[in-house]
Amino acid sequence: MQYSKFSEQFKSDSGILRLMQDLGEAVNQNTAMQMLGGGNPAAIPAVQQAFRVEMEKMLAAGRAFEDMIGNYDSPQGNHAFIDALATLLSQRFGWRVQPDNIAVTNGSQASFGILFNLFAGQFSPREFRKILFPMTPEYIGYADVGLGDQSIFTANKPLIERLDERTFKYRVDFARLNITDEIGAVCLSRPTNPSGNVVTDDEIGKLHQLTRAADVPLIIDGAYGLPFPGIVFTPATPLWDENIILCLSLSKLGLPGARTGIIVANPEVISQITRSNAIFTLSPGRFGPSLATRLLQNQQLLSLCAETIAPYYRARSRQAIALVHDLMADLPVRIHSSEGAIFLWLWLPELPISSETLYQRLKRRGVLVIAGQHFFPGLNQPWQHRHECLRVTYASEPSQLRRGVEIIATEARRAYSQRRG
Amino acid sequence: MQYSKFSEQFKSDSGILRLMQDLGEAVNQNTAMQMLGGGNPAAIPAVQQAFRVEMEKMLAAGRAFEDMIGNYDSPQGNHAFIDALATLLSQRFGWRVQPDNIAVTNGSQASFGILFNLFAGQFSPREFRKILFPMTPEYIGYADVGLGDQSIFTANKPLIERLDERTFKYRVDFARLNITDEIGAVCLSRPTNPSGNVVTDDEIGKLHQLTRAADVPLIIDGAYGLPFPGIVFTPATPLWDENIILCLSLSKLGLPGARTGIIVANPEVISQITRSNAIFTLSPGRFGPSLATRLLQNQQLLSLCAETIAPYYRARSRQAIALVHDLMADLPVRIHSSEGAIFLWLWLPELPISSETLYQRLKRRGVLVIAGQHFFPGLNQPWQHRHECLRVTYASEPSQLRRGVEIIATEARRAYSQRRG
Numbered sequence: 084m085q086y087s088k089f090s091e092q093f094k095s096d097s098g099i100l101r102l103m104q105d106l107g108e109a110v111n112q113n114t115a116m117q118m119l120g121g122g123n124p125a126a127i128p129a130v131q132q133a134f135r136v137e138m139e140k141m142l143a144a145g146r147a148f149e150d151m152i153g154n155y156d157s158p159q160g161n162h163a164f165i166d167a168l169a170t171l172l173s174q175r176f177g178w179r180v181q182p183d184n185i186a187v188t189n190g191s192q193a194s195f196g197i198l199f200n201l202f203a204g205q206f207s208p209r210e211f212r213k214i215l216f217p218m219t220p221e222y223i224g225y226a227d228v229g230l231g232d233q234s235i236f237t238a239n240k241p242l243i244e245r246l247d248e249r250t251f252k253y254r255v256d257f258a259r260l261n262i263t264d265e266i267g268a269v270c271l272s273r274p275t276n277p278s279g280n281v282v283t284d285d286e287i288g289k290l291h292q293l294t295r296a297a298d299v300p301l302i303i304d305g306a307y308g309l310p311f312p313g314i315v316f317t318p319a320t321p322l323w324d325e326n327i328i329l330c331l332s333l334s335k336l337g338l339p340g341a342r343t344g345i346i347v348a349n350p351e352v353i354s355q356i357t358r359s360n361a362i363f364t365l366s367p368g369r370f371g372p373s374l375a376t377r378l379l380q381n382q383q384l385l386s387l388c389a390e391t392i393a394p395y396y397r398a399r400s401r402q403a404i405a406l407v408h409d410l411m412a413d414l415p416v417r418i419h420s421s422e423g424a425i426f427l428w429l430w431l432p433e434l435p436i437s438s439e440t441l442y443q444r445l446k447r448r449g450v451l452v453i454a455g456q457h458f459f460p461g462l463n464q465p466w467q468h469r470h471e472c473l474r475v476t477y478a479s480e481p482s483q484l485r486r487g488v489e490i491i492a493t494e495a496r497r498a499y500s501q502r503r504g
Numbered sequence: 505m506q507y508s509k510f511s512e513q514f515k516s517d518s519g520i521l522r523l524m525q526d527l528g529e530a531v532n533q534n535t536a537m538q539m540l541g542g543g544n545p546a547a548i549p550a551v552q553q554a555f556r557v558e559m560e561k562m563l564a565a566g567r568a569f570e571d572m573i574g575n576y577d578s579p580q581g582n583h584a585f586i587d588a589l590a591t592l593l594s595q596r597f598g599w600r601v602q603p604d605n606i607a608v609t610n611g612s613q614a615s616f617g618i619l620f621n622l623f624a625g626q627f628s629p630r631e632f633r634k635i636l637f638p639m640t641p642e643y644i645g646y647a648d649v650g651l652g653d654q655s656i657f658t659a660n661k662p663l664i665e666r667l668d669e670r671t672f673k674y675r676v677d678f679a680r681l682n683i684t685d686e687i688g689a690v691c692l693s694r695p696t697n698p699s700g701n702v703v704t705d706d707e708i709g710k711l712h713q714l715t716r717a718a719d720v721p722l723i724i725d726g727a728y729g730l731p732f733p734g735i736v737f738t739p740a741t742p743l744w745d746e747n748i749i750l751c752l753s754l755s756k757l758g759l760p761g762a763r764t765g766i767i768v769a770n771p772e773v774i775s776q777i778t779r780s781n782a783i784f785t786l787s788p789g790r791f792g793p794s795l796a797t798r799l800l801q802n803q804q805l806l807s808l809c810a811e812t813i814a815p816y817y818r819a820r821s822r823q824a825i826a827l828v829h830d831l832m833a834d835l836p837v838r839i840h841s842s843e844g845a846i847f848l849w850l851w852l853p854e855l856p857i858s859s860e861t862l863y864q865r866l867k868r869r870g871v872l873v874i875a876g877q878h879f880f881p882g883l884n885q886p887w888q889h890r891h892e893c894l895r896v897t898y899a900s901e902p903s904q905l906r907r908g909v910e911i912i913a914t915e916a917r918r919a920y921s922q923r924r925g
Contacts (some may be wrong), residue, residue, distance in 0.1 A: 084623075087624060087627050088626045088627060089625055089626075092783065094779075103787070106578065122576075126570065131574060134569075138569065142556065149552045151761050152795075153545065153761060154760060155544055157524070192786045201510060202505075202507065203508060204509065204510055206507075212508065227783045228784065339573075339575060339576045340576065340789065341573060342790075352505070358521055362520060362613075363617050364610055364763065366524070367763065368762060368789050370789070
């Protein structure tokens with residue numbers, strides 16, 4: 084059989100493909116892999132119990148279960164869910180969000196696929212626009228969703244602020260940020276996947292101003308962020324207006340199996356998403372929204388985030404940092420300030436081998452992480468820093484994490500000592 | 505905000521968009537619309553009860569529910585589901601199907617979107633291939649999934665066989681079927697949505713031969729067909745080998761809210777689907793596969809199809825045909841031989857108004873059907889027949905169906921009498 088050029092999109096050795104393959108192999112092998120690579124949320128008992136209770140209540144509530152399984156939702160998404168979410172966002176945050184400001188998708192990845200291709204790519208025979216990531220590293224999954232031959236991404240390097248001997252933080256380099264006519268939208272994840280950075284209110288305010296002035300949308304990927312699941316450890320204000328496209332998800336709330344993404348945007352964008360849903364998938368899945376509606380209606384959702392989910396990951400983050408400080412004390416490793424999400428981003432300055440080689444060595448020793456170079460979509464300039472970092476998930480079992488960091492420490496030590504040797 | 509050319513894909517007055525909008529409006533209005541337009545399966549009590557029982561068992565089975573909601577599946581889909589399905593297909597039908605012959609998607613619409621763009625479109629700067637529908641009418645949802653400016657479809661007219669004064673059947677016109685170098689794949693739905701035609705074993709055998717000879721895949725859309733949900737009322741044999749790409753779905757089994765599509769194909773195609781899933785959606789939803797796995801493992805799935813689902817729709821089909829014969833006895837209407845699926849396809853020969861005008865008049869009177877002209881994707885020649893047909897869902901409530909057919913009869917009568925008047 085022969086395949087079109089479209090298939091070339093899937094042939095590249097892309098980071099997200101490799102990540103998903105690693106996860107698949109690890110699941111299928113019975114060897115003890117230390118899974119520090121993926122983005123699966125932790126199994127938090129109180130959260131899982133809350134979903135179980137709502138599932139049981141749904142089964143007890145007349146035909147609610149039958150309605151959920153037996154009907155297509157509208158292409159915009161489940162109306163009860165959208166209504167309940169609009170109520171939460173307008174009442175709690177004062178946003179002017181009506182039901183026509185919200186659409187549901189089959190997960191954040193599906194959201195980005197549509198949004199990036201709507202705001203970037205060919206606009207006319209002579210006009211090609213790109214998505215600008217104002218700061219890299221950024222999410223590995225963005226890199227391959229652009230349709231067509233030409234890359235639809237461009238990106239900036241960050242400023243690196245050394246906070247103490249062990250910690251650093253990326254800052255948006257506004258001096259070099261230029262939203263030219265070539266830019267169709269600006270996008271960032273907050274908290275940032277992979278670094279755990281939470282772009283400050285001041286930074287996001289400036290980005291908001293600049294995108295409004297340039298008349299392009301600011302896409303905020305809040306998959307780990309605000310208002311839910313709220314895995315944010317520093318003060319940060321959720322932001323939305325009609326120029327912002329806020330992407331949310333139920334995955335890190337504990338429902339990755341449900342594949343539910345949410346887009347909050349102006350009605351024109353929502354109409355585009357709705358039409359795209361109809362054409363490419365008829366309508367989004369109804370299971371995730373139906374469960375979540377119940378937690379919105381009984382006011383439990385945000386308190387679950389604030390009282391259970393955020394504290395859980397904050398504690399895990401601190402444990403993970405302590406582990407790295409403990410087991411890698413003799414190495415020049417730096418950790419990005421852990422302000423949110425479920426990863427530690429390790430920087431190994433002047434590592435004599437590439438992060439790719441380190442990744443391969445770790446994989447052979449049964450530790451799966453993600454090599455840093457995959458997290459710079461759109462950054463077209465060479466930069467040694469991108470080959471010096473690893474993303475390590477701390478949502479995995481504590482014993483796995485300890486064993487994994489021990490092996491990372493051993494391999495990093497070997498790499499550094501080879502240079503000196 | 506400005507949008508790329510990609511957005512033009514959603515702007516056309518496409519049939520599937522209109523269908524989904526009609527459904528959405530009808531749901532949001534409280535007026536009594538007679539919904540004979542959509543493809544929602546009927547609420548069959550015994551089927552819904554089977555799913556409810558399995559859901560309750562899943563909740564009772566240790567952490568099965570928590571595992572289902574709390575983990576990403578592999579991009580290929582749920583391994584337990586794929587294993588159980590491979591066992592069924594190989595044991596029951598003798599197909600050489602292993603787990604690497606099966607992938608899961610977020611519904612059939614998502615399956616077609618990927619498959620059509622894999623096998624059609626630009627292959628090289630000078631080579632552009634198309635999907636051939638060997639016989640139209642064909643499924644309305646195919647029409648808009650092609651990426652890029654140029655249509656990726658081509659289609660043939662059928663032969664029309666008049667079976668009796670009230671009934672007709674479409675036949676593949678093999679004399680005019682030519683799988684040229686321009687064709688990347690051949691696709692048909694079996695049973696056909698919208699006509700309820702079940703292409704015979706003889707016809708499908710010939711198509712199989714021709715596609716093998718041309719070295720292009722034969723895509724069989726079995727959303728309503730074999731082996732499940734099995735809404736087929738005539739003798740028909742399910743067919744698969746490595747040159748066939750069989751698309752199945754859990755929707756017409758009664759789970760449209762779960763959005764689960766299934767592709768059975770050779771491992772190379774499955775690998776492409778898996779990669780596409782990873783890039784565009786990370787992994788497919790886990791709810792539908794988890795429920796269905798239980799019905800596969802307890803051997804209930806096919807008996808539910810044969811003993812409950814097929815007989816239910818067969819009875820509904822007969823009632824609907826009797827209704828049309830009764831209420832439209834004075835009109836020259838013909839019904840396509842109802843051999844499967846959940847629709848009657850009405851042909852109103854020499855109707856003085858177009859099916860589009862009839863659709864509009866019916867909609868004003870509160871009856872939603874789909875105008876026939878939308879069901880000829882890729883047919884580029886003018887043909888009066890395509891403006892003389894309606895698709896009418898008979899899965900809706902019997903009282904709705906009766907009221908709807910009454911109004912269709914009234915409006916058709918008015919249209920025919922205007923010509924005579």
